[in-house]
Amino acid sequence: MATQESFTSYTENLQKYLRLPQNGQIMVEYIWIDSEGGVRSKSRTLPELKEGYTPKDLPTWNFDGSSTGQAPGDNSDVYLKPVAVFPDPFRGNPNILVLSECWNADGTPNKFNYRYEAAKLMEKHAEHIPWFGLEQEYTLLDLTDRPYGWPKNGYPAPQGPYYCGVGAGKVVQRDIVEAHYKCCLYANIKISGTNAEVMPAQWEYQVGPCDGIEMGDHLWLSRFLLHRVAEEFGAKVSFDPKPIPGDWNGAGLHSNFSTKEMRVEGGMKYIEAAIKKLEGRHHEHIAVYGVGNEKRLTGRHETGSIDQFSYGVANRGASIRIPRECAAKGYGYFEDRRPASNADPYQITGIIMETCFGAIEQ
Numbered sequence: 001m002a003t004q005e006s007f008t009s010y011t012e013n014l015q016k017y018l019r020l021p022q023n024g025q026i027m028v029e030y031i032w033i034d035s036e037g038g039v040r041s042k043s044r045t046l047p048e049l050k051e052g053y054t055p056k057d058l059p060t061w062n063f064d065g066s067s068t069g070q071a072p073g074d075n076s077d078v079y080l081k082p083v084a085v086f087p088d089p090f091r092g093n094p095n096i097l098v099l100s101e102c103w104n105a106d107g108t109p110n111k112f113n114y115r116y117e118a119a120k121l122m123e124k125h126a127e128h129i130p131w132f133g134l135e136q137e138y139t140l141l142d143l144t145d146r147p148y149g150w151p152k153n154g155y156p157a158p159q160g161p162y163y164c165g166v167g168a169g170k171v172v173q174r175d176i177v178e179a180h181y182k183c184c185l186y187a188n189i190k191i192s193g194t195n196a197e198v199m200p201a202q203w204e205y206q207v208g209p210c211d212g213i214e215m216g217d218h219l220w221l222s223r224f225l226l227h228r229v230a231e232e233f234g235a236k237v238s239f240d241p242k243p244i245p246g247d248w249n250g251a252g253l254h255s256n257f258s259t260k261e262m263r264v265e266g267g268m269k270y271i272e273a274a275i276k277k278l279e280g281r282h283h284e285h286i287a288v289y290g291v292g293n294e295k296r297l298t299g300r301h302e303t304g305s306i307d308q309f310s311y312g313v314a315n316r317g318a319s320i321r322i323p324r325e326c327a328a329k330g331y332g333y334f335e336d337r338r339p340a341s342n343a344d345p346y347q348i349t350g351i352i353m354e355t356c357f358g359a360i361e362q
Contacts, residue, residue, distance in 0.1 A: 027088070028095070087188060132256065138204075138238060145243075163198045197249070240292060250303065253341050285355070288351055289339040321337055
C-alpha cells in the first residue's frame with residue numbers, strides 16, 4: 001500500500017512535468033458517448049490560437065467504432081464532430097476539452113448519437129425558450145464494485161443519517177465530490193450544487209438551469225469529469241439506478257423543466273397542459289428513461305410506479321412533482337422524477353420537447 005510520503009513524492013513529480021511549457025501548442029481532449037452510455041476520449045495536439053477555439057475551428061477526427069460497439073469491423077471509422085468546447089481542469093489553460101457528436105462515414109449520425117435529434121427539436125421549438133435542470137445521482141464504488149463505507153459482509157445501518165450528512169460514519173469520499181465540483185466550475189459547467197444522498201456512498205449534483213441543447217452537453221461533460229476525478233482517486237462511478245440489491249433508494253436523474261410561458265404569471269395553466277401531454281405518452285418516456293429503471297420505480301422510497309403516471313404538488317412519490325412554491329405563485333416549473341440515473345440527457349430533454357410541442361416532420 002502506498003504511504004503518504006510516496007503519494008506526496010508522486011504528486012510533486014507529476015506537477016513538475018505538468019508545469020512544462022507547451023511551446024505554442026495545446027492538448028485537445030476529444031470526448032464522445034459510446035454505445036453503452038459511457039464516455040470515451042482521446043487526445044491530439046493543435047496549435048494554440050490567441051482567441052481560443054470554437055467548435056467550428058476544430059477539425060473533425062475519427063476513432064475505431066468496432067472497439068466501442070458503434071460500428072462493424074469492416075467499416076469501423078466513426079467521425080467525431082466537435083459541438084462544445086470547455087476549459088480543461090486537469091491540464092489547465094490553454095488546453096481544452098471538446099465534446100463531440102459521432103457520425104458515420106456515409107454522412108449520417110451514428111445510431112447512438114442522440115444529440116442530433118434533440119438539437120433539431122430544440123431549434124424547432126426555440127421560441128418557447130426551454131430551461132432544463134438535471135439532478136444527477138450516482139454511487140461511488142471501490143475496485144471490487146462495493147460501495148465505499150459499506151461493511152465487508154452485510155449492509156450499513158438503515159437510511160436516515162446519510163442524506164445531506166456531515167461527519168465520519170455518515171458520508172464517505174467527500175474529497176471526490178469536492179474535487180469534481182471544482183473541476184466543473186473551472187470547466188464552466190453550470191453546476192448548481194451537490195449533496196450526499198440517502199444511501200451511504202450515494203451522492204447527487206445538480207446542473208442547470210440550461211437553455212435547450214446546452215443541458216445535455218453540460219450534463220455529459222460533468223459525467224466525464226466525475227469519471228476522471230474518481231479515476232485519480234482509484235474509485236469507480238456507478239450510474240446504475242440500483243447498483244446494490246436491498247431496500248435502498250434507487251438513483252435518479254430528475255428533470256426540472258420550464259418554458260417562458262410557464263415562468264410568468266398565469267404559467268400554471270401551461271404547466272398543467274404539459275403534464276397532461278406527458279401522461280398520454282408515459283410509456284414512450286419510460287422506454288428512454290434509463291436501463292434498469294424498473295428496479296427503482298417501485299412506488300416506494302419516494303418514487304412513482306413504473307406502470308402508472310401520477311402528479312401532485314410537493315409529492316415526491318409521484319411521477320411529476322410541482323414544487324409547492326410554484327403552485328402557490330401560480331407559475332414556475334415542474335420536476336419529472338421518472339428518469340433513472342443512467343438515462344441519456346439528450347433523450348430526456350428531447351422527448352419532453354417532442355411531447356410538449358410536437359415532433360419534427362421527416
